[in-house]
Amino acid sequence: MPHDPLLLTPGPVAIPAEVAQALARPVIPHRSAAFASFYQALQEDLRYLFQASGPVAVMTGTGTQGMCAAIYSLFRPGDRVLVISAGKFSRRWADYAAFAGLQAEPLEKPWGQQPSPAEVLEAAARIPGLRGVVMTHCETSTGALLDLEETLFALRAAFPELLTLADVITTAGISPLYVDAWGLDAALCAQKGFMNPSGLCCLALSERGRQQLRPSSPADVLNWHNYVQAAEKGFFPYTAPVNLLYGMEAALGMIRAEGLPGVWNRTRQSAERFRAGIQALGGTSFPEQPADALTVFSLPGRETDAIRKALQEQHGVLISGGQDALSGKVLRVSHMGLADAAAMDRCLVALREVLGE
Amino acid sequence: MPHDPLLLTPGPVAIPAEVAQALARPVIPHRSAAFASFYQALQEDLRYLFQASGPVAVMTGTGTQGMCAAIYSLFRPGDRVLVISAGKFSRRWADYAAFAGLQAEPLEKPWGQQPSPAEVLEAAARIPGLRGVVMTHCETSTGALLDLEETLFALRAAFPELLTLADVITTAGISPLYVDAWGLDAALCAQKGFMNPSGLCCLALSERGRQQLRPSSPADVLNWHNYVQAAEKGFFPYTAPVNLLYGMEAALGMIRAEGLPGVWNRTRQSAERFRAGIQALGGTSFPEQPADALTVFSLPGRETDAIRKALQEQHGVLISGGQDALSGKVLRVSHMGLADAAAMDRCLVALREVLGE
Numbered sequence: 013m014p015h016d017p018l019l020l021t022p023g024p025v026a027i028p029a030e031v032a033q034a035l036a037r038p039v040i041p042h043r044s045a046a047f048a049s050f051y052q053a054l055q056e057d058l059r060y061l062f063q064a065s066g067p068v069a070v071m072t073g074t075g076t077q078g079m080c081a082a083i084y085s086l087f088r089p090g091d092r093v094l095v096i097s098a099g100k101f102s103r104r105w106a107d108y109a110a111f112a113g114l115q116a117e118p119l120e121k122p123w124g125q126q127p128s129p130a131e132v133l134e135a136a137a138r139i140p141g142l143r144g145v146v147m148t149h150c151e152t153s154t155g156a157l158l159d160l161e162e163t164l165f166a167l168r169a170a171f172p173e174l175l176t177l178a179d180v181i182t183t184a185g186i187s188p189l190y191v192d193a194w195g196l197d198a199a200l201c202a203q204k205g206f207m208n209p210s211g212l213c214c215l216a217l218s219e220r221g222r223q224q225l226r227p228s229s230p231a232d233v234l235n236w237h238n239y240v241q242a243a244e245k246g247f248f249p250y251t252a253p254v255n256l257l258y259g260m261e262a263a264l265g266m267i268r269a270e271g272l273p274g275v276w277n278r279t280r281q282s283a284e285r286f287r288a289g290i291q292a293l294g295g296t297s298f299p300e301q302p303a304d305a306l307t308v309f310s311l312p313g314r315e316t317d318a319i320r321k322a323l324q325e326q327h328g329v330l331i332s333g334g335q336d337a338l339s340g341k342v343l344r345v346s347h348m349g350l351a352d353a354a355a356m357d358r359c360l361v362a363l364r365e366v367l368g369e
Numbered sequence: 370m371p372h373d374p375l376l377l378t379p380g381p382v383a384i385p386a387e388v389a390q391a392l393a394r395p396v397i398p399h400r401s402a403a404f405a406s407f408y409q410a411l412q413e414d415l416r417y418l419f420q421a422s423g424p425v426a427v428m429t430g431t432g433t434q435g436m437c438a439a440i441y442s443l444f445r446p447g448d449r450v451l452v453i454s455a456g457k458f459s460r461r462w463a464d465y466a467a468f469a470g471l472q473a474e475p476l477e478k479p480w481g482q483q484p485s486p487a488e489v490l491e492a493a494a495r496i497p498g499l500r501g502v503v504m505t506h507c508e509t510s511t512g513a514l515l516d517l518e519e520t521l522f523a524l525r526a527a528f529p530e531l532l533t534l535a536d537v538i539t540t541a542g543i544s545p546l547y548v549d550a551w552g553l554d555a556a557l558c559a560q561k562g563f564m565n566p567s568g569l570c571c572l573a574l575s576e577r578g579r580q581q582l583r584p585s586s587p588a589d590v591l592n593w594h595n596y597v598q599a600a601e602k603g604f605f606p607y608t609a610p611v612n613l614l615y616g617m618e619a620a621l622g623m624i625r626a627e628g629l630p631g632v633w634n635r636t637r638q639s640a641e642r643f644r645a646g647i648q649a650l651g652g653t654s655f656p657e658q659p660a661d662a663l664t665v666f667s668l669p670g671r672e673t674d675a676i677r678k679a680l681q682e683q684h685g686v687l688i689s690g691g692q693d694a695l696s697g698k699v700l701r702v703s704h705m706g707l708a709d710a711a712a713m714d715r716c717l718v719a720l721r722e723v724l725g726e
Contacts, residue, residue, distance in 0.1 A: 017395065024396040024611060035612065036389035038374065039381040039566055041687060072568055074429050074607040077590045104587070111588035202608070209396055209612030211429055211568045230461070231468035233434045234591065250431040251559070254381060255392065255566030256613075330398060 020359055021332045022152055022182065022306040022346040025204050027259075034262035035209070039254045047254070048246025054257060055243060057264035060272070061184055062199055062216035064191035069236065069243035070214050070260070072253045075181045075202030077234070078213025080108050082177055082200045083146065085236040086224045089113030091143040094136055099123050100153035100335045101179065105146050117142075123337055124299045124308075126151065126158040129166040136171055144175035144197075149189070150182040153335045155308030155344065156299035157187075164194045175224060181205075182305040184214075185267055186279055186348050197221035204305070206263040207349035211256045215240070279304045282347040282356050289360035293369055298342050308334075308344050311367070316343050319366055327362035377716055378689045379509055379539065379663040379703040382561050384616075391619035392566070396611045404611070405603025411614060412600060414621035417629070418541055419556055419573035421548035426593065426600035427571050427617070429610045432538045432559030434591070435570025437465050439534055439557045440503065442593040443581045446470030448500040451493055456480050457510035457692045458536065462503050474499075480694055481656045481665075483508065483515040486523040493528055501532035501554075506546070507539040510692045512665030512701065513656035514544075521551045532581060538562075539662040541571075542624055543636050543705050554578035561662070563620040564706035568613045572597070636661045639704040639713055646717035650726055655699050665691075665701050668724070673700050676723055684719035 019026040040046055058068040071078055083105070087093060091114050095106040098121035109116035119135040121127050127135070136142055145167060149160050160178060167174055177198040183189050185205025198221045202213045215236055217225075225237035230249060232238065238249040267275055283304045287297055290309050298308040311319065316333055317340060323329040334342040345351075345359060376383040397403055415425040428435055440462070444450060448471050452463040455478035466473035476492040478484050484492070493499055502524060506517050517535060524531055534555040540546050542562025555578045559570045572593055574582075582594035587606060589595065595606040624632055640661045644654055647666050655665040668676065673690055674697060680686040691699040702708075702716060 019396065019398075021398050023608065024398060027393075027396060027612070032393035035392045035566075036384075039376065039384060041376075041378050041381060041689070042567075072429065072431050072434070073590070074610075076607040077429070080588055080590050107586065108588035111586045209392075209610065210399075210608045211610045211613055229464065229468045231437055231465035233430075233437050250433040251380065251567045253431075253566065253568045255384070256568055332398070 017328045017330060018355055018358055019330050020346050020351050020355065021330055022344050022348070023204055024210065025207055025346060025348050026350040027209060028207050028266065028350060030266060031207055031259045031262045034258040035255050037255065037258045042248060042252035042254055047252065051243065051252070051257065052246045054261050054264070057261065057268060058214055058216065060268060061205070061264060062191045063189060063193065064199070064216040066219055067217045067222045067240045067244065068214060069239040070212055070257065071236070071239050072211065073213055074210060075200070075213050078202060078215065079105065079179050079200050080112070081234040081236055082198055082215055083109050083114070084112045084234050086175060086177060086198055086221065087112065087114050087144060090115065092117060092139055092141050093144045093146055094119055094139060094142060095146045096127055096132065096148060096158065097121070098126050098154065098156060099151035102148035102151050105148065105179070109146060124154045124156055126156045126301060129159060129162040132163050133166045133170055136167065136174065142171070142174060144177060147176070147178040149178050149180045150303035150305050152182045152306065153338065154299050155302050155306050157301050157303035159301070160196070161194045164196055168195050175221065182303065182348070185275065187276055187304040191216050204348055206260050208256070208259045208263055212253060212260060276304070278352060279347050282352055283307060285353050286345060286347060286356040286360065289356065293364060293367060305348050306344055306346050308342050310342050314367065316340055319343065319363070322366040323362055326366065329359050329362045331359070374685045374687060375712055375715055376687050377703050377708050377712065378687055379701050379705070380561055381567065382564055382703060382705050383707040384566060385564050385620070385623065385707060387623060388564055388616045388619045391615040392612050394612065394615045399605060399609035399611055404609065408600065408609070408614065409603045411618050411621070414618065414625060415571055415573065417625060418562070418621060419548045420546060420550065421556070421573040423576055424574045424579045424597045424601065425571065426596040427569055427614065428593070428596050429568065430570055431567060432557070432570050435559060435572065436462065436536050436557050437469070438591040438593055439555055439572055440466050440471070441469045441591050443532060443534060443555055443578065444469065444471050444501060447472065449474060449496055449498050450501045450503055451476055451496060451499060452503045453484060453489065453505060453515065454478070455483050455511065455513060456508035459505035459508050462505065462536070466503060481511045481513055483513045483658060486516060486519040489520050490523045490527055493524065493531065499528070499531060501534060504533070504535045506535050506537045507660035507662050509539045509663065510695065511656050512659050512663050514658050514660035516658070517553070518551045521553055525552050532578065539660065539705070542632060544633055544661040548573050561705055563617050565613070565616045565620055569610060569617060633661070635709060636704050639709055640664060642710050643702060643704065643713040643717065646713065650721060650724060662705050663701055663703050665699050667699050671724070673697055676700065676720070679723040680719055683723065686716050686719045688716070
């Protein structure tokens with residue numbers, strides 16, 4: 013490759029040097045007082061990230077595992093839940109909820125769209141005995157953003173007893189998210205907003221969300237109750253992933269130093285800069301309401317796979333293609349973390365060259 | 370602390386510089402051909418570690434999660450399993466098996482002992498319709514080693530249809546283990562033998578073990594079937610923990626370069642050197658048949674907690690105390706990985722000073 017590689021896939025995300033160095037720090041025993049004070053301080057950083065004042069906890073595992081565990085921990089077999097389904101990732105939650113024994117009622121939208129607050133409300137009203145709503149704040153396969161704030165506002169006004177769970181994997185630490193102020197009961201995120209390697213997932217809960225958790229057994233490794241209860245004392249119910257937590261602490265330190273509004277603005281500017289460049293190249297943004305985390309776009313009349321390959325081989329720029337229904341039809345570029353304006357410019361220059369413009 | 374800290378707890382284990390650097394390497398997309406060839410090569414390294422030729426796979430999660438997932442994946446609700454229970458860790462597997470819906474029949478031994486092959490055989494013979502045996506190769510709370518080779522030999526001869534699952538968390542990459550030659554159906558290990566941070570667990574299976582796995586759903590995140598099937602193609606069923614796998618690759622490279630017999634001998638020598646020193650100080654090794662991974666010992670007439678504290682505060686040497694029934698009664702020192710002869714000498718010198726000998 014003629015250049016340093018530039019990783020612009022919307023997962024995995026590039027890891028800053030500060031985080032990489034933190035991952036390599038000497039481990040400390042995870043049952044020590046030093047660990048407990050470290051983990052309690054980390055929970056404060058997480059509360060800042062989520063803009064939440066309630067319980068937070070970390071689990072060793074992928075985002076998928078964390079989200080499946082959240083569905084399993086918050087609901088009970090037989091519970092009826094509305095699952096918004098509008099792309100590869102959100103669609104899975106309906107299957108996952110069904111696997112957990114819930115009666116999952118999908119609210120389907122075409123890929124590239126998300127339902128309006130009114131549509132969510134209407135769907136909720138049609139389901140008797142509804143217990144909760146499972147949402148995906150940013151659908152990473154299509155780039156479409158759900159208006160989570162207004163949706164939660166509408167739901168709370170009409171059905172105050174509903175429990176709300178959102179996958180915020182590509183919004184926490186990326187674009188505006190206020191767990192407390194918006195009244196979200198449970199928010200699940202993984203490493204993307206943390207500019208970290210995969211391995212951890214985090215849950216923030218409202219007090220009402222906390223009360224849904226039920227004690228079971230230490231053998232119940234997917235029960236968030238075990239993690240939340242131990243976290244309150246500064247510990248993990250099992251071996252703590254100390255080094256991964258160091259990486260998380262480093263990223264959260266960077267986010268706190270910049271401030272969430274600064275992070276959100278930078279990400280937004282990166283997205284706008286990239287989208288202007290794509291438009292100038294004749295490209296079209298795919299979703300109706302694009303999220304800031306990534307741009308999903310098509311280049312009419314062009315072979316997306318060939319473009320992606322040429323970007324990587326000739327320019328060292330790694331971007332993603334479409335998934336499932338969008339395979340071969342779109343390209344996906346991250347604006348998260350290190351994917352700043354300069355990175356966008358390098359990607360656009362490379363893209364222009366590949367397209368022969 | 371007057372010295373560089375020396376981490377000699379039997380978990381977490383100290384991480385070599387090579388592994389720390391590997392953890393910090395730039396991430397690659399986990400759906401790429403480059404990742405697939407990397408992960409397939411890593412599986413070969415794992416086969417060497419386990420001395421196994423069958424399927425192997427890695428899961429993001431703690432050792433506890435991996436072991437619970439192995440019990441859940443290999444057995445079915447209602448299956449009767451014999452669970453050897455002789456310390457904090459092995460005792461938990463009976464509870465965890467019961468939580469998975471199995472009929473767990475514990476074979477209890479006093480802490481510090483492990484059952485003989487004849488005792489395991491006798492217990493197995495008493496249980497009609499027995500499906501499998503769950504064992505802990507080295508019980509890390511007591512330091513007692515199970516004679517896994519002879520136990521498996523006896524079980525295979527008398528009950529060839531029994532499925533055998535062993536926690537080898539403190540033997541794989543530490544002391545002799547031959548999954549194929551001993552005829553073990555499933556071996557589960559985590560990070561300790563890999564000199565890595567917590568975050569991953571690994572399973573090696575016999576062909577018969579592989580056949581017990583059943584397809585379910587991608588939502589079944591604890592089903593090893595999903596991981597083994599994806600691993601065969603070089604992938605993970607969910608986001609791959611790329612950086613943690615880099616760390617694992619680095620440790621396995623070090624182990625392959627030294628050779629397993631070299632690693633086993635070094636660990637054994639470290640254990641013997643330390644035990645001779647402890648004996649000279651009037652100490653007593655606790656278990657009947659000590660494993661090589663760690664020494665669990667008492668110092669008659671001495672306050673173990675005060676010793677541990679003084680070692681840490683005055684000498685920067687971190688060791689562990691006893692757990693549960695052994696709390697306040699024993700000390701535990703690792704001989705794994707970086708805990709080599711020089712580290713043992715530093716620990717013994719510090720201990721002698723603390724004891725005022």
